Amino acid sequence: MVNFDQVPERTGTRSVKWDLLKSIYGSEEVLPMWVADMDIAVPEAIKKALVDRAEHGIFGYTVTDKAISQSVTGWLKKRHGWDIKPSWLLYSPGVITSLHMAVQVLTEKNDKIMIQTPVYPPFYDLVQLHDRELVKSPLKLQDNRYEIDFAAFESALKQGVKAFILCNPHNPVGRVWTEEELRKIGELCLKHDVLIFSDEIHADLVYPNHRHIPIASLSDEINQITITCMSPTKSFNLAGLQVSYLITPDNQKRKKIDEFFHMQGIKMINTMGITALEAAYNEGEEWLEQLLHLLDGNRKLVEKAFQDRDEITVIPAEGTYLIWLDCRSLNMSQDELKTFMQEEAKVGLNDGSSFGKEGEGFMRINIACPRVTVEEGLNRILTALDVRKN
Numbered sequence: 001m002v003n004f005d006q007v008p009e010r011t012g013t014r015s016v017k018w019d020l021l022k023s024i025y026g027s028e029e030v031l032p033m034w035v036a037d038m039d040i041a042v043p044e045a046i047k048k049a050l051v052d053r054a055e056h057g058i059f060g061y062t063v064t065d066k067a068i069s070q071s072v073t074g075w076l077k078k079r080h081g082w083d084i085k086p087s088w089l090l091y092s093p094g095v096i097t098s099l100h101m102a103v104q105v106l107t108e109k110n111d112k113i114m115i116q117t118p119v120y121p122p123f124y125d126l127v128q129l130h131d132r133e134l135v136k137s138p139l140k141l142q143d144n145r146y147e148i149d150f151a152a153f154e155s156a157l158k159q160g161v162k163a164f165i166l167c168n169p170h171n172p173v174g175r176v177w178t179e180e181e182l183r184k185i186g187e188l189c190l191k192h193d194v195l196i197f198s199d200e201i202h203a204d205l206v207y208p209n210h211r212h213i214p215i216a217s218l219s220d221e222i223n224q225i226t227i228t229c230m231s232p233t234k235s236f237n238l239a240g241l242q243v244s245y246l247i248t249p250d251n252q253k254r255k256k257i258d259e260f261f262h263m264q265g266i267k268m269i270n271t272m273g274i275t276a277l278e279a280a281y282n283e284g285e286e287w288l289e290q291l292l293h294l295l296d297g298n299r300k301l302v303e304k305a306f307q308d309r310d311e312i313t314v315i316p317a318e319g320t321y322l323i324w325l326d327c328r329s330l331n332m333s334q335d336e337l338k339t340f341m342q343e344e345a346k347v348g349l350n351d352g353s354s355f356g357k358e359g360e361g362f363m364r365i366n367i368a369c370p371r372v373t374v375e376e377g378l379n380r381i382l383t384a385l386d387v388r389k390n
């Protein structure tokens, strides 16, 4: 059994989450439960692979060879039942990098690109930084679960949308889209001639009774219009190693994206990233299962902590280690809510409004940490709520 109880010391490691506390939250006393990485060490097999590679002492230009592709194709088959050809793959330093490339290569200035809000903040930049027009199709919160309003989804697509950026599993609302939902999305995109850029970085982080389905795996037709972006960095806590890949069976689209990578001077992935990816996919499955067990327990703890409180409602997560907290009953402005969390509760959460205006009144908490850290964070919030009440 992996021991996930140890609380690592991350301060002083140039950690975005821990070393920027003062500049972001104004105090080092704040417990950071924000940016999406984990306070959990990688599997021993990854550590060993990296140490062995480091021992070699030479870090020259490195190739992503057949063995790496086999690790990826093997993982997708084993974990997601998706059979892809190695030739469909392109490697990239990050999922967001891939999406920036896809937007620039496969859409044109002033094209309309659709996102489902609230959503991971960089999705807005993907559209707006490239002078594309943002089309929002807000998710609908119904009975404490976010749903797609397909009538609104289709009427938004009908405005002449060129591409739709899907987030599956969805950050921050925690939905793992079902086969039925994904089929509808795929069919509507085919019908209205819309490309799908599918961010599936959280694919491996799915809770019991839910299954991640790569949208491109649903049919040949959907596959042809989809660019899928994936990575082991969320599942295995490798974000600092900057490794990911994109998948498309369409040779023309893939060639154009590949050429564009070259035009930016991006030709290869860093040696350590490739080494970690291979170890994760070839030797990390058992560790991942145990991690999912820990995360499942952590998410239940969050749900339980607030089940009898009227101030905060937890949106149950089906996937990801990011939990969306509905704090609207506190009747605070967004600034008051942020101040309450960081100054009274002393927890560093993500501001819900950074995910779009639909996120106002919400906060996002990251539960990818040892159980005691989640307990500490919850305790801080509950105590601060009690203090306010009295």
Ligand SMILES: Cc1ncc(COP(=O)(O)O)c(C=O)c1O
Pocket (backbone or CB within 6 Å): 036, 093, 094, 095, 096, 097, 120, 167, 171, 199, 201, 202, 231, 233, 239, 243, 244
């Ligand atoms: C939905 C989503 N996409 C992409 C990323 C970042 O991916 P990368 O670091 O590979 O660019 C994150 C990180 O939190 C994310 O939640």
